[in-house]
Amino acid sequence: MTLIKEQSLTEINSFTHRVIFPTVLRLLLILFCTFSHADKVKVDKSEWGLEAGKACITCHAKTSKGLATQWEESKHGQIGLNCLDCHRASEDDDDAITHEGEVIATVVSPKDCGRCHVTEYNQQKGSVHANAAAIIKNRIPALENVGGPAIVAGGCDQCHGSTVKLRGDGTLDPATWPNSGIGRINPDGSKGSCTSCHGRHRFSKAQARDPAACMRCHSGPDSPDKEVYEASKHGMHFAAERDKMNMDNDLWRAGIEYSAAPTCVTCHMGTAGKIKSTHDVGMRNAWKLNTPVSEKHYLVVFDNGDKLNLPESQDPPNRGASMTKPDGTLGKVKAVASPERRRQAMKAVCLECHGKAFANNFMTQFDNVVRLYNRKFGEPAQAIMKALYREKKLTPVAFDEPLEFTYWELWHDEGSRARHGAAMASPNHAWWEGIYEVGRNFYTKFLPQVREVAGKELGEELIGQHVSGLDEHQWLQQPNKANPILGYGSGAE
Ligand code: HEC
Ligand code: HEC
Ligand code: HEC
Ligand code: HEC
Ligand code: HEC
Ligand code: HEC
Numbered sequence: 183m184t185l186i187k188e189q190s191l192t193e194i195n196s197f198t199h200r201v202i203f204p205t206v207l208r209l210l211l212i213l214f215c216t217f218s219h220a221d222k223v224k225v226d227k228s229e230w231g232l233e234a235g236k237a238c239i240t241c242h243a244k245t246s247k248g249l250a251t252q253w254e255e256s257k258h259g260q261i262g263l264n265c266l267d268c269h270r271a272s273e274d275d276d277d278a279i280t281h282e283g284e285v286i287a288t289v290v291s292p293k294d295c296g297r298c299h300v301t302e303y304n305q306q307k308g309s310v311h312a313n314a315a316a317i318i319k320n321r322i323p324a325l326e327n328v329g330g331p332a333i334v335a336g337g338c339d340q341c342h343g344s345t346v347k348l349r350g351d352g353t354l355d356p357a358t359w360p361n362s363g364i365g366r367i368n369p370d371g372s373k374g375s376c377t378s379c380h381g382r383h384r385f386s387k388a389q390a391r392d393p394a395a396c397m398r399c400h401s402g403p404d405s406p407d408k409e410v411y412e413a414s415k416h417g418m419h420f421a422a423e424r425d426k427m428n429m430d431n432d433l434w435r436a437g438i439e440y441s442a443a444p445t446c447v448t449c450h451m452g453t454a455g456k457i458k459s460t461h462d463v464g465m466r467n468a469w470k471l472n473t474p475v476s477e478k479h480y481l482v483v484f485d486n487g488d489k490l491n492l493p494e495s496q497d498p499p500n501r502g503a504s505m506t507k508p509d510g511t512l513g514k515v516k517a518v519a520s521p522e523r524r525r526q527a528m529k530a531v532c533l534e535c536h537g538k539a540f541a542n543n544f545m546t547q548f549d550n551v552v553r554l555y556n557r558k559f560g561e562p563a564q565a566i567m568k569a570l571y572r573e574k575k576l577t578p579v580a581f582d583e584p585l586e587f588t589y590w591e592l593w594h595d596e597g598s599r600a601r602h603g604a605a606m607a608s609p610n611h612a613w614w615e616g617i618y619e620v621g622r623n624f625y626t627k628f629l630p631q632v633r634e635v636a637g638k639e640l641g642e643e644l645i646g647q648h649v650s651g652l653d654e655h656q657w658l659q660q661p662n663k664a665n666p667i668l669g670y671g672s673g674a675e
């Protein structure tokens with residue numbers, strides 16, 4: 183076992199060194215390491231704070247005082263950047279309206295912010311976040327069926343983002359706006375909304391560094407990062423030592439400006455040692471944890487900044503190759519980061535506060551939980567479900583049968599919870615609310631429902647083929663030496 187593992191690891195490493203590293207090492211260094219503070223806004227001061235924008239404030243300080251106060255106290259307000267600098271539009275914009283003699287738009291898209299914040303816009307543009315609305319369009323229409331359009335607008339879209347639509351008069355359609363979903367598709371075609379994390383109209387970076395900025399969306403059954411973080415030692419220290427986090431500082435480097443605890447931002451976006459801050463939260467993740475079976479992924483970067491997560495089981499493209507991008511068009515490959523490289527970037531963050539052996543061993547424990555989940559539950563359950571659809575034992579309509587809910591929750595709820603718990607150090611979510619529930623539901627709901635749906639013969643055949651033969655399930659045949667079911671100390675053990 184160990185030998186095979188080590189061998190394949192060496193293969194991956196030597197492959198990475200041989201094929202990927204020499205050609206793209208410099209590009210990868212750019213990807214992970216070189217966005218520096220020197221790159222701040224380059225737009226000339228003479229281009230903002232224009233006279234025409236000052237009337238907006240006089241009036242809005244009366245009509246929407248709270249909003250105007252937030253702007254006034256913001257960095258933007260303090261440097262004299264006003265309402266019109268963000269809200270101005272040109273007459274041929276779809277969402278342009280004439281308001282008090284000026285052409286403005288209510289929606290201020292990432293592209294509008296990107297006029298000045300080029301670096302952040304370019305990083306955000308190709309990220310998983312930016313694609314969060316695009317991916318749900320055809321992925322799980324069944325969830326729209328269980329819910330309905332009202333809950334798409336009030337639920338999914340608030341986190342993932344809508345496609346913002348206009349009514350005939352150029353005003354915004356209430357079925358699609360407001361929301362500050364992370365991958366919102368804007369009237370100008372750009373994706374995302376910078377105000378997902380940077381609440382308006384303060385647009386502060388200190389506020390966005392707080393875990394609360396992420397928790398609004400990253401909570402609940404399938405992405406319980408809020409709950410996991412709060413239950414981890416990191417969350418424990420953050421709660422107790424928040425006043426030592428120095429979040430208002432201009433520079434915010436792990437281990438330098440703060441060391442009490444990492445926040446979500448520290449690990450997924452923040453500056454740590456040679457690893458520089460990024461607005462692409464997916465870069466440092468090796469796995470995909472919210473899938474029926476987890477797989478590690480390459481990150482393919484195209485020359486226009488688009489990105490693709492490519493499963494490790496597929497051959498990575500060479501630099502310069504043509505490849506289909508997530509939007510279906512062809513793109514030219516600029517760089518490929520291997521899963522190991524992505525993991526290294528994440529580990530480099532840990533090393534600002536922990537030792538090497540600690541970080542390595544932690545990652546081994548985490549990877550082992552993912553593999554346990556995959557092999558013991560994820561892969562067998564997936565294979566059985568595929569066979570049941572193939573044999574027409576389940577209708578092709580999703581979510582109209584109890585087994586479909588059982589299977590869905592197995593990977594999407596408790597299965598994801600277990601993997602997120604192991605990734606971010608909450609033992610409760612890894613075990614009690616994680617693998618323990620996966621196991622309970624697998625043995626006492628999933629398998630019995632499979633037998634019911636498939637009929638006795640096919641049911642036993644499928645379970646025999648995919649479950650009974652696995653080492654991981656042999657315990658079912660072996661009486662326990664100690665049986666704790668009646669409680670410890672009852673004499674039963
Ligand atoms: C004479 C006062 C006045 C001036 C000047 C003014 N506004 Fe307004 N604005 C209002 C009022 C009142 C509303 C609310 C109208 C309503 O109920 O929707 C509003 C609404 C808005 C909205 C929301 C539009 C929507 O989607 O419904 C935006 C954005 C806005 N103003 C921006 C600006 C900007 C930018 C300027 C400067 C170019 C500006 N305003 C100048 C009074 C003013
Ligand atoms: C740094 C850019 C920026 C500046 C400066 C700015 N806004 Fe906004 N504003 C936004 C963004 C982003 C939104 C969110 C709209 C969306 O895309 O959904 C917004 C939304 C709004 C809305 C509609 C949402 C709501 O909460 O009612 C109004 C009204 C508005 N702004 C008015 C103003 C006024 C008045 C000023 C000046 C005092 C101003 N804005 C300055 C970026 C800006
Ligand atoms: C016309 C140029 C311009 C536009 C448009 C603009 N900004 Fe800014 N922004 C600036 C400048 C200049 C600074 C100050 C930079 C510095 O710290 O030296 C700034 C600072 C910031 C900061 C840092 C605030 C802090 O706490 O230090 C954030 C966050 C930010 N902007 C977000 C946005 C977002 C989001 C948008 C779009 C809704 C936007 N900006 C639109 C010019 C702009
Ligand atoms: C509370 C915010 C929230 C709501 C509401 C929500 N999601 Fe999500 N969704 C997320 C987050 C966060 C993730 C990322 C999970 C991860 O990668 O750990 C996600 C992941 C997903 C994924 C998987 C993406 C992938 O990486 O493969 C799909 C598909 C999805 N959501 C669809 C939906 C649909 C459809 C709805 C509405 C019926 C919905 N979501 C409602 C926050 C939300
Ligand atoms: C996922 C949450 C999130 C989103 C979405 C987001 N930001 Fe940020 N942003 C942050 C965090 C966190 C920081 C502070 C990072 C740090 O200190 O390392 C930050 C910092 C910034 C800064 C200050 C950079 C500096 O060096 O001072 C600017 C400017 C900025 N963001 C602009 C934007 C723009 C423009 C967008 C949209 C294209 C955007 N942000 C979208 C979380 C976000
Ligand atoms: C407005 C909702 C929203 C906010 C705010 C938000 N996220 Fe997300 N995030 C999502 C959704 C939805 C996804 C799933 C996107 C997908 O799979 O395409 C996601 C995905 C992710 C992922 C998974 C990337 C991957 O590799 O698949 C990470 C990590 C992440 N977010 C971190 C953060 C952090 C850190 C913050 C706060 C600074 C944050 N998010 C704020 C909605 C949000």
Ligand code: HEC
Nearest residue numbers: 396400407408411444445446449467468469470471472605
């Ligand atoms: C100590 C560092 C650390 C902190 C703090 C942290 N994370 Fe993570 N996160 C990780 C690691 C490590 C992984 C797994 C990476 C991999 O796949 O290799 C992960 C995975 C994730 C994923 C899963 C992406 C996927 O593959 O589906 C999301 C979403 C996420 N984190 C969001 C958050 C949010 C939101 C917070 C704060 C509430 C947070 N993280 C806090 C280190 C951290």
Ligand code: HEC
Nearest residue numbers: 415436437440441442443444449528531532534535544607
């Ligand atoms: C900003 C500093 C900082 C960073 C960065 C950081 N940690 Fe931590 N970590 C801490 C602190 C402080 C503790 C609490 C130590 C204690 O209380 O004994 C801790 C505790 C832990 C624990 C619990 C250990 C125990 O004794 O139970 C784990 C596991 C952990 N960290 C993993 C990681 C991983 C993995 C990363 C990188 C993805 C990381 N940490 C990044 C500061 C950090």
